[in-house]
Amino acid sequence: MVNKDSPWRQRSEIHAIAEFSPELELEMERLDKEFWIPGQKLKEIVKRFIEELDEGLQENNKNIPMNISWVHSLPTGNEKGTYLTLDLGGTNLRVCKVTLHGNETDPATPEKKYTLDQEQYRVPQELKSGSAEQLWTYIAEKLQTFLQEKGLDKEYSKDKPMPLGFTFSYPATQDKIDHAVLQTWTKGFDIKGVEGQDAAAQLREKIKEKGLPLEIVCVINDTVGAMIASAYNDHATIVGAIFGTGCNAAYMASLPSIKKLSSSDPRLRPQDPNANTNKNGEGEKMAINCEYGAFDNARRVLPITKYDEEIDKESPRPGEQAFEKLSAGLYLGEVFRLVFIDLADRGFLFANQDTKGLRKPYILDTGFLSQIEDDESPNAINTRNLFRDTLDLSLSDQEVEVSRRVAELVAFKKRWARALGEVLEWGERKEGEDPIIITSAEDGSGVGCAIIAAIEMERRGR
Structure with missing residues (x-):
C-alpha cells in the first residue's frame, strides 16, 4: 500500500481518469517506498548532522568544514x-x-x-x-x-x-x-x-x-x-x-x-x-x-537510491558532496530524468515515442519540477506543453499523473515546513504560528x- 503520509494521498483531477496497470501501480509504490523518509529516519539524520556540524567547529579538515x-x-x-x-x-x-x-x-x-x-x-x-x-x-x-x-x-x-x-x-x-x-x-x-x-x-x-x-x-x-x-x-x-x-x-x-x-x-x-x-x-x-553539502560523505545515515548512485558516479567528484547531490537544485531535475528513463526503458512510459531528448544529462532543472507540481491548468495542459517543448514528448493522461507523482516525491517543495515541524516536534499549529519562520x-x-x-x-x- 501507499504510505499513509505520502504526498500521493493528494489526488489530482487527472488521477480520476488515469488508469494504471497493476504493474505500473506496483512501480509507483516502489518509488514511493524508495523516496519516502519516515519521521524517525529524519531524526536519525538530524542527530548525525548536528554531530558533524560540531566536529567542524572543533577542528579543521572535518567533513563539514564550518568555515570562518x-x-x-x-x-x-x-x-x-x-x-x-x-x-x-x-x-x-x-x-x-x-x-x-x-x-x-x-x-x-x-x-x-x-x-x-x-x-x-x-x-x-x-x-x-x-x-x-x-x-x-x-x-x-x-x-x-x-x-x-x-x-x-x-x-x-x-x-x-x-x-x-x-x-x-x-x-x-x-x-x-x-x-x-x-x-x-x-x-x-x-x-x-x-x-x-x-x-x-x-x-x-x-x-x-x-x-x-x-x-x-x-x-x-x-x-x-x-x-x-x-x-x-x-x-x-x-x-x-x-x-x-x-x-x-x-x-x-x-x-x-x-x-x-x-x-x-x-x-x-x-x-x-x-x-x-x-x-x-x-x-x-x-x-x-x-558548507553542509558534504554532510555524510561516508554514507552513514543518508538514504541513497539507485538514481543517486548513478548521479554520484557520473559527477566530476564521486564520493563528495553527498547531501548536495541528494537535495540541491542542480541534481533534482536529474533524479527526475533518471526515474523517467528507467520507467521508459522498462516499457512503462512513452511507447512508440523517441526519447532522445530525455536522454540528455541535466536537461531538466528544478523549475521543470516546480511547474509540474504547481500545475492547476485544465487537463494539465501546462505540464503537457512543458514536456512537448522541452523533451519533444507527448503525454497520455497516465503519463501526466506519473510526472506529477514523481515530481512530488523528488522535489517535496510544499512539505519542507511540515518536515521541519515533524523533526522538531512542534505538534499541530495554525499556519504562521511555527516557532521558525522561513522567509525569502x-x-x-x-x-x-x-x-x-x-x-x-x-x-x-x-
Missing part, C-alpha cells in the same frame, strides 16, 4: 554607500551595482532600503571544466563590460577605486575577509588551477592586468550574504540558507563555540570595538559558513555582499 567568514557582526540597518558585487554561482555570473540607503529610503522605491542595477551572464558550459586563466579572464571581461555600460569606469579610478564584494559560493577557507582558498569545486565545476589557491588573489591579479578601477574588500559565501541581507531588514534573522544550484547555510556562532579558533587570535580584534557584540550586547560572534532573502548574494563590504569599509575607517 570573518564577518564579525550582523548589520545595524544603517549601512550606506554604493558598491559593486560579483556573484559566481553554479549557473550564472551576476554583476550588481548596489546602493545601500540605510534608514534613508529611495523615493522611487520607498519599500526598499537599497537599489540594485544588475546584469546576469550565463556561465559557458565549457568554462566549467576549463582553466583558471579562462575563468578569471571571462569574469574580468564581464566586470569591464559592466563598468563601461554603467559609466562607472568614468566615476572611479585606480586612485579612487570602487569597492568590490565577491560572492564565491564554493567551499573555501579564509585567513581574512578578502581572501579565500578554494577547498574543492562543487556544483559540477572542475576548473583546473584554482583548488588550493586564493581565488581572490587570482581575480585581483586579473583586475590589475586589465586596469579596472576596482578593489576587492570582501569575499563571502552566498549563504552568509543571504543571512546578512535578511538581517538588514529584519534583526530576528538567525540563519541564512541557500536552496539553489547547491545547498548550504550560515549562522552567527558564539566565539567560545568555535574551538578551532583561538580567543587570542589577533584577527579577532577589529578596529570597531562594538563589532564583536550583537545588538543585545550578548558576547562575541562570528558568521560561520557551514531577496538578492541575498548581491545585497548581502554589499552590506558586508560596507561593514568592512567602516571597520577599516574608510
Whole structure:
C-alpha cells in the first residue's frame, strides 16, 4: 500500500481518469517506498548532522568544514554607500551595482532600503571544466563590460577605486575577509588551477592586468550574504540558507563555540570595538559558513537510491558532496530524468515515442519540477506543453499523473515546513504560528555582499 503520509494521498483531477496497470501501480509504490523518509529516519539524520556540524567547529579538515567568514557582526540597518558585487554561482555570473540607503529610503522605491542595477551572464558550459586563466579572464571581461555600460569606469579610478564584494559560493577557507582558498569545486565545476589557491588573489591579479578601477574588500559565501541581507531588514534573522544550484547555510556562532579558533587570535580584534557584540550586547560572534553539502560523505545515515548512485558516479567528484547531490537544485531535475528513463526503458512510459531528448544529462532543472507540481491548468495542459517543448514528448493522461507523482516525491517543495515541524516536534499549529519562520532573502548574494563590504569599509575607517 501507499504510505499513509505520502504526498500521493493528494489526488489530482487527472488521477480520476488515469488508469494504471497493476504493474505500473506496483512501480509507483516502489518509488514511493524508495523516496519516502519516515519521521524517525529524519531524526536519525538530524542527530548525525548536528554531530558533524560540531566536529567542524572543533577542528579543521572535518567533513563539514564550518568555515570562518570573518564577518564579525550582523548589520545595524544603517549601512550606506554604493558598491559593486560579483556573484559566481553554479549557473550564472551576476554583476550588481548596489546602493545601500540605510534608514534613508529611495523615493522611487520607498519599500526598499537599497537599489540594485544588475546584469546576469550565463556561465559557458565549457568554462566549467576549463582553466583558471579562462575563468578569471571571462569574469574580468564581464566586470569591464559592466563598468563601461554603467559609466562607472568614468566615476572611479585606480586612485579612487570602487569597492568590490565577491560572492564565491564554493567551499573555501579564509585567513581574512578578502581572501579565500578554494577547498574543492562543487556544483559540477572542475576548473583546473584554482583548488588550493586564493581565488581572490587570482581575480585581483586579473583586475590589475586589465586596469579596472576596482578593489576587492570582501569575499563571502552566498549563504552568509543571504543571512546578512535578511538581517538588514529584519534583526530576528538567525540563519541564512541557500536552496539553489547547491545547498548550504550560515549562522552567527558564539566565539567560545568555535574551538578551532583561538580567543587570542589577533584577527579577532577589529578596529570597531562594538563589532564583536550583537545588538543585545550578548558576547562575541562570528558568521560561520557551514558548507553542509558534504554532510555524510561516508554514507552513514543518508538514504541513497539507485538514481543517486548513478548521479554520484557520473559527477566530476564521486564520493563528495553527498547531501548536495541528494537535495540541491542542480541534481533534482536529474533524479527526475533518471526515474523517467528507467520507467521508459522498462516499457512503462512513452511507447512508440523517441526519447532522445530525455536522454540528455541535466536537461531538466528544478523549475521543470516546480511547474509540474504547481500545475492547476485544465487537463494539465501546462505540464503537457512543458514536456512537448522541452523533451519533444507527448503525454497520455497516465503519463501526466506519473510526472506529477514523481515530481512530488523528488522535489517535496510544499512539505519542507511540515518536515521541519515533524523533526522538531512542534505538534499541530495554525499556519504562521511555527516557532521558525522561513522567509525569502531577496538578492541575498548581491545585497548581502554589499552590506558586508560596507561593514568592512567602516571597520577599516574608510
